[in-house]
Amino acid sequence: xxxxxxxxxxxxxxxxxxxxxxxxxxxxxxxxxxxxxxxxxxxxxxxxxxxxxxxxxxxxxxxxxxxxxxxxxxxxxxxxxxxxxxxxxxxxxxxxxxxxxxxxxxxxxxxxxxxxxxxxxxxxxxxxxxxxxxxxxxxxxxxxxxxxxxxxxxxxxxxxxxxxxxxxxxxxxxxxxxxxxxxxxxxxxxxxxxxxxxxxx
Amino acid sequence: xxxxxxxxxxxxxxxxxxxxxxxxxxxxxxxxxxxxxxxxxxxxxxxxxxxxxxxxxxxxxxxxxxxxxxxxxxxxxxxxxxxxxxxxxxxxxxxxxxxxxxxxxxxxxxxxxxxxxxxxxxxxxxxxxxxxxxxxxxxxxxxxxxxxxxxxxxxxxxxxxxxxxxxxxxxxxxxxxxxxxxxxxxxxxxxxxxxxxxxxxxxxxxxxxxxxxxxxxxxxxxxxxxxxxxxxxxxxxxxxxxxxxxxxxxxxxxxxxxxxxxxxxxxxxxxxxxxxxxxxxxxxxxxxxxxxxxxxxxxxxxxxxxxxxxxxxxxxxxxxxxxxxxxxxxxxxxxxxxxxxxxxxxxxxxxxxxxxxxxxxxxxxxxxxxxxxxxxxxxxxxxxxxxxxxxxxxxxxxxxxxxxxxxxxxxxxxxxxxxxxxxxxxxxxxxxxxxxxxxxxxxxxxxxxxxxxxxxxxxxxxxxxxxxxxxxxxxxxxxxxxxxxxxxxxxxxxxxxxxxxxxxxxxxxxxxxxx
Numbered sequence: 067x068x069x070x071x072x073x074x075x076x077x078x079x080x081x082x083x084x085x086x087x088x089x090x091x092x093x094x095x096x097x098x099x100x101x102x103x104x105x106x107x108x109x110x111x112x113x114x115x116x117x118x119x120x121x122x123x124x125x126x127x128x129x130x131x132x133x134x135x136x137x138x139x140x141x142x143x144x145x146x147x148x149x150x151x152x153x154x155x156x157x158x159x160x161x162x163x164x165x166x167x168x169x170x171x172x173x174x175x176x177x178x179x180x181x182x183x184x185x186x187x188x189x190x191x192x193x194x195x196x197x198x199x200x201x202x203x204x205x206x207x208x209x210x211x212x213x214x215x216x217x218x219x220x221x222x223x224x225x226x227x228x229x230x231x232x233x234x235x236x237x238x239x240x241x242x243x244x245x246x247x248x249x250x251x252x253x254x255x256x257x258x259x260x261x262x263x264x265x266x267x
Numbered sequence: 268x269x270x271x272x273x274x275x276x277x278x279x280x281x282x283x284x285x286x287x288x289x290x291x292x293x294x295x296x297x298x299x300x301x302x303x304x305x306x307x308x309x310x311x312x313x314x315x316x317x318x319x320x321x322x323x324x325x326x327x328x329x330x331x332x333x334x335x336x337x338x339x340x341x342x343x344x345x346x347x348x349x350x351x352x353x354x355x356x357x358x359x360x361x362x363x364x365x366x367x368x369x370x371x372x373x374x375x376x377x378x379x380x381x382x383x384x385x386x387x388x389x390x391x392x393x394x395x396x397x398x399x400x401x402x403x404x405x406x407x408x409x410x411x412x413x414x415x416x417x418x419x420x421x422x423x424x425x426x427x428x429x430x431x432x433x434x435x436x437x438x439x440x441x442x443x444x445x446x447x448x449x450x451x452x453x454x455x456x457x458x459x460x461x462x463x464x465x466x467x468x469x470x471x472x473x474x475x476x477x478x479x480x481x482x483x484x485x486x487x488x489x490x491x492x493x494x495x496x497x498x499x500x501x502x503x504x505x506x507x508x509x510x511x512x513x514x515x516x517x518x519x520x521x522x523x524x525x526x527x528x529x530x531x532x533x534x535x536x537x538x539x540x541x542x543x544x545x546x547x548x549x550x551x552x553x554x555x556x557x558x559x560x561x562x563x564x565x566x567x568x569x570x571x572x573x574x575x576x577x578x579x580x581x582x583x584x585x586x587x588x589x590x591x592x593x594x595x596x597x598x599x600x601x602x603x604x605x606x607x608x609x610x611x612x613x614x615x616x617x618x619x620x621x622x623x624x625x626x627x628x629x630x631x632x633x634x635x636x637x638x639x640x641x642x643x644x645x646x647x648x649x650x651x652x653x654x655x656x657x658x659x660x661x662x663x664x665x666x667x668x669x670x671x672x673x674x675x676x677x678x679x680x681x682x683x684x685x686x687x688x689x690x691x692x693x694x695x696x697x698x699x700x701x702x703x704x705x706x707x708x709x710x711x712x713x714x715x716x717x718x719x720x721x722x723x724x725x726x727x728x729x730x731x732x733x734x735x736x737x738x739x740x741x742x743x744x745x746x747x748x749x750x751x752x753x754x755x756x757x758x759x760x761x762x763x764x765x766x767x768x769x770x771x772x773x774x775x776x777x778x779x780x781x782x
Contacts, residue, residue: 164322
């Protein structure tokens with residue numbers, strides 16, 4: 067482990083809050099999809115190297131785990147596989163597909179409006195910090211504004227990951243071949259909340 | 268305490284998730300969960316196996332992306348929302364490697380606790396084998412149908428051919444009937460049971476009957492009809508070969524009746540009787556015979572007178588004649604002899620044809636007749652230096668015969684044999700006796716009879732083309748007379764001959780047990 071990594075891990079481990087184990091499992095599913103079981107083992111090895119060992123097989127989907135573990139897994143994957151930000155975004159975009167929690171939540175994906183109405187509940191079921199707030203839905207102009215408020219400053223990897231994740235949820239309920247997402251405001255850049263703009267054609 | 272309960276509940280849910288996953292993975296039926304906007308949100312292992320996609324590749328995609336007919340998917344989704352479920356819809360699945368697999372699709376609506384539509388489950392059954400079976404079956408049905416259609420066409424064609432053949436046969440039958448009806452000869456057809464199956468108009472006229480009175484009647488039934496009596500005579504003779512018989516009718520007409528066996532595939536299936544009116548021919552024949560007889564008698568008397576006058580001249584009864592005169596008179600005498608012989612033959616033929624030729628039948632020793640002929644022809648045999656032999660058994664039975672006629676027959680055969688045998692040739696005569704007949708054989712080494720002319724040997728006025736230039740004498744009536752003599756005695760006559768090698772004539776005479 068390099069000094070830079072060591073510093074980064076220390077910073078990451080300061081992140082507060084908890085997430086459901088199911089979220090961590092979806093990260094493992096994506097790594098397995100991309101890099102097979104060997105890839106999962108490599109990440110586990112990296113986590114052990116970071117001093118925070120984790121066995122993905124032992125994760126219980128409904129148990130709570132530190133949010134810092136999520137970021138640590140993203141960071142370890144980036145380091146092990148030399149992934150770029152796009153890969154982290156794709157990871158975020160893929161993980162809702164394999165999530166048991168998402169599968170259960172999907173019953174609310176009957177329409178865009180209904181999904182957005184239920185989205186904070188879904189947030190609260192999986193994370194014990196912050197508020198998820200769909201601020202604006204304009205079906206005519208075909209855009210949504212999403213905000214995450216009352217929360218600490220995310221790690222930049224998590225901002226990217228969330229972008230991919232929110233896009234997937236939008237893809238589940240918007241019937242369009244071209245849907246885009248953009249983080250328009252970020253607490254890391256001094257904004258009072260994180261804000262994402264989803265557009266489609 | 269509350270926390271323990273929550274922990275237990277959470278573990279139960281986690282176990283449930285594992286159970287659902289295991290159960291889902293075990294299911295052989297490919298199942299997808301689709302949300303209301305048509306996006307796949309979950310698939311089981313069987314779906315992965317079927318599509319060659321993994322779960323992460325399918326989830327989030329529109330369900331229509333894995334099927335070829337997007338419109339049909341929309342119809343199914345519409346039907347689900349209307350009816351709650353669909354069953355056995357056929358769709359083509361497109362796999363990751365672009366294979367097309369026929370599927371039977373069933374789907375069932377999903378609802379939340381409040382009864383809101385939240386999507387549907389879709390089950391996919393691979394029906395490739397079924398489709399293949401159906402296609403094979405359809406192909407076989409098509410092939411069989413084609414075969415049946417071809418057979419039908421062939422059958423129709425055959426029926427048309429049969430119909431045409433029937434029409435042709437009917438036409439031919441009508442033609443034949445028209446020919447038979449209008450035939451100038453009478454025709455009667457008897458079937459294999461001997462029943463009269465056809466009688467034409469001319470036969471009705473000849474026999475004075477109507478077809479409806481005689482058709483389907485057997486020969487034994489018909490014999491009661493007087494006109495049929497004469498026909499019965501033909502049947503008494505022979506029905507296996509062609510036979511002829513003169514049939515005099517009560518009205519004075521004379522018919523020549525012929526029976527001809529009708530043979531089909533080697534089987535006798537009946538007899539045809541042809542009645543030919545020979546009344547006119549017979550009348551002409553009689554007139555001819557009368558004329559010949561009269562003429563011959565009228566000629567014979569002056570010729571005999573000439574013959575005797577010439578003899579007297581040659582003897583010198585009318586004075587001495589010169590050598591030249593003698594030569595001319597001898598020639599005239601020989602010509603007169605030939606004319607007398609010819610007239611004799613013509614009279615014989617007339618008698619033969621009138622059937623009044625054989626009169627005086629008496630048991631006679633055949634050897635005596637042969638010896639008489641040998642004696643008669645001794646001079647010419649010696650003159651031509653012919654090597655002559657006569658063979659016979661020690662004892663020969665007597666044969667009932669008209670001596671003069673048999674003598675004439677034997678003389679005719681001797682005459683021919685000597686006449687047509689070259690000088691220094693050979694002549695063998697032999698008598699032999701069998702159980703039922705006596706055989707006469709005369710073999711010469713003469714000119715022989717050309718093969719092409721052998722059929723006509725026993726015809727009137729026949730002379731071989733090879734002998735007429737060499738031997739000018741001969742009337743061509745001898746063998747005709749001989750044959751009639753032998754056959755009138757119930758015997759048979761035949762010959763074997765090879766040109767330039769010689770001829771052998773044979774005849775037999777039946778031995779009578781009553782002698």
